[in-house]
Amino acid sequence: MNYIEELISSIKDDIIHIRRTLHQHPELSNEEYRTSSLVKEQLTAYGIEWQSGFAGTGVLGIINGDLPGGTVALRADMDALPIQEVNTHEFISQNDGKMHACGHDAHTAMLLGAGYALQQMKADIKGTILLVFQPAEENSPNGGSQAMMEDGVFHEYTPDVIYGQHVWPSLPVGQVGIRDKEMMGASDRFKVTVKGKGGHASMPHDGNDALLISNQMISSLQTIVSRNVNPLESAVVTIGRIEGGYSYNVIPNEVVLEGTVRTFKPEVKEKVKRRFHTIIEQTADAFEAEAEINYLDGYPATINTPRWALQARESAQKLLGSESTPSLDPALAGEDFSRFLLHYPGAFIWLGTQIEDGENQKPLHDSGFQLNEKALPIGSRYLVEVAMDTLNTLYFQKEGDHDVHSS
Structure with a gap:
């Protein structure tokens, strides 16, 4: 552990510089060309073998240890959001x-820092560590993880275990959030176009008010969670955007509704989706209107593998102390890492990054979001620790199996 800390401390300034450089030059999903180039240049500078071209801009770093063993993948996403930043720090x-x-x-910078340390530790690595730099995580419902897998990111090296780490502003620096199973929710999107008949505000009987119909739909959709979903299970239906109308004295003929559905369990997701379609279609019929539904199945729920969640927790406690892994509720935010977990066992981890002035901490996806850079070297050290610990577990697990078969 002291050696890992020394290695990360030696490039602490690099990690922060990389993060700030990326922050100054954000790129949206599937446009991460400059980011991808920076990743490849840095991997080359650290002497790490890499492959590219996965999902367009995705990069795979490969660290083969000097000792035989399993394969662990560490993933960082690279894309930014279409948000105008309102912060005033020097690297906006x-x-x-x-x-x-x-x-x-920060994810990309921390993984590069971890890669540097792991490359220096090749003599002690029992197996292979993969550094997965993923594009388009924010591009729900498509995302970059499935595209990377389809492009063969794991064809040559197949992970026995995969980990993803995400900054978490509600946790103070030095704490790590890990749940044994549910971490984050399934995230679907929808767009409904309600088509009625416009007219003059003074003669509503001559029209068919798409705004009134939409209002009825919105109210009825909330009954899905309150009356169709078991109160002990989780579901959220949110209308995030309404667009329609021309003037104060015109009955609109068309209104567009956009929103999201969040769930954990697949059976709850399907129930909510089925009731959603029924309510929209039957409400439109009741008002003699039309409704076009575009429902997009998004990311599945992010469900950790209990065995490797336990490993991740043990590594965090070894690094940061026994009080570093508090009990937490899951979040219904969506995460593209979930698709990796459908194919490979592993765990998703929240890294505490709350700023010193916690009362003014802005949440993720806020135009004023900031993170505490003191967490960056901790995140890099943790990635190294959990990767090495997992390879050791896989190694001794295999040796134990060998002894059983031999006897």
């Missing part, structure tokens, strides 16, 4: 309407 975004408001700049 230079790209109008784009901002790293979800911490992916």
Whole structure:
């Protein structure tokens, strides 16, 4: 552990510089060209083998240890959000309407820092460590993880275990959030276009008010959670955008509703989706209107593998102390890492990054989001620790199996 700390301390300034450089030059999903180039240049500078071209801008770093063993993958996402930053620090975004408001700049920097340390530790590595730099995490419902897998990111090296780490502003620096199973929710999107018949505000009987119909739909959709979903289970239906109307004295003929559905369990997701369609279609019929539904199945729920969640927790406690892994509730925010977990066992981890003035901490996806850079070297050290601990577990697990078969 002291050696890991020394290695990370030696490049602490690099990690912060990389994060700030990325923060100043954010790129949206599937546009991470400059970010991808920086990652490849840094991997080369650290002497780490890499491959590229996965999901367009994705990069895979490969560290083969000197000892035989398993394969552990560490993932960081690279894309930013279409948000105008309102912060005033010296490294604010230079790209109008784009901002790293979800911490992916920090994720990329921390994984590069971990890669440097792991490359120096090759003599002690039992197996292979993969550094997965993923594009388009914010591009729900498509995302970059499935595209990377389809492009063969794991064809040559198949992970036995995969970990993802995400900055978490509600946790103070030095704490890590890890749950045994549910971490984050399934996230679907929808767009409904309600088509009625417009007219003059003084003669409503001549029209068919799409705004009134939409209002009825919105109210009825809330009954899905309150009356169709078991109160002990989780579901949220949110209308985030309404657009319609022309003037104060005109009955609108068309209104567009956009929103999201969040759930954990697949069966709850399907129930909510089924009731959603029924309510929209039958409400439109009742008002003699039309409704076009575009429902997009998004990321599945992020469900940790209990065995590797336990490993991640033990590594965090070894590094940061027994009080570093508080009990936490899951979040219904969506995460593209979930698709990796559908194929490979592993765990998703929240890294505490709360700023010193916690009362003014802005949440993820806020135009004023900031993180505490003191957490960055901790995040890099933790990635090294959990990767090494997991390889050791896999090694001794295999040796134990060998002894059983031999006897």
